[in-house]
Amino acid sequence: MLAAVFRGPNRMELEEVAVPQIGKEDLIIRVKACAICGTDLRIYTGQKTKGVRTPSVLGHEIAGQVEDIGENVQGFKKGDRVAIAPVLPCGNCRYCKNNQENACLNRKGLGYQYNGGFAEYLKLPGEYLSKGNLFIIPEGISYQEACLAEPLGCVYNGNERSRITINDTVVIIGAGPIGLMHLLLSKAKGSTAIIVSETLPARRQMAKKLRANLVVNPAEEDLVKTVLEYTDGKRADVVILSIGITSLIDPALRLLKKGGILNLFAGFPKESEAVISPNIIHYDEVWVTGATACTRSQYEKSLDLISRRKIDLKPLISHTYPLAKIEEAFATVANGAGIKVIIKP
């Protein structure tokens, strides 16, 4: 089978490798769609190394078809269309026991400890079935849409951690796929004013199409001033930083009302440091949080939102590529020309 093998920063090689051997408890999945995540790009360019093996197959936003089942497997059959929650929590650490399985101390994942979806087939270890990480894709939902349950699940986690609720004013900085999913989910939660800040014209256009209330080009307008004016000086309940640039943290704090919440949703380059005005946190009693991955439950709810057409992610799918063109696909993500870029092995 064909696989894109990650051999180190900026080295992804298309190789002919053996189809993985199935164990009694395992499944072999024929990958039908695997989307490129911002994290994959950070791994590819060497900005993220934690938990990454070489050589390995990246890709954790996966939907596919069951190709083969181990003799002890129950509940799934050959030909089933499935979506996979890629993070396996241990279930026993103090975080798992405290409803934070997404931050499990011993978590394992596809595209990290196990080979991921940038290949024609992948082996799904039996643990994925026993832990309930595998979901049937409802009829009428494409593989491309279903594979986006993973990033939407992460956004769902970020949305919950930001305590976004009805009538909130939300500022989203960065309208890449994650920022746009935050926009859709905030809308669904009943936020009344969603302000999106983005320098790329095509992404601003998309934010408008997805019904952001105000779209700002921070290269031309002062975002803090614009938000103050738009909200009559009240500022935002929640600010989501969905772009990993540390110099944006301080301006983001200035957008918050007293008691507001800043979510540093995007990852930053390792060893990053930021200069912030700590008195904003002190005197304005603002909360600063982040978000990592998602729980199985948040993944399941996200797949459900897609399946019930409560969240339509189709407009976000800008490009699909065959596996043979994976380098071109990564370039499309890197240069910002794509929104959500999907590999169809």
Ligand SMILES: [Zn+2]
């Ligand atoms: Zn992802």
Ligand SMILES: [Zn+2]
């Ligand atoms: Zn754990």
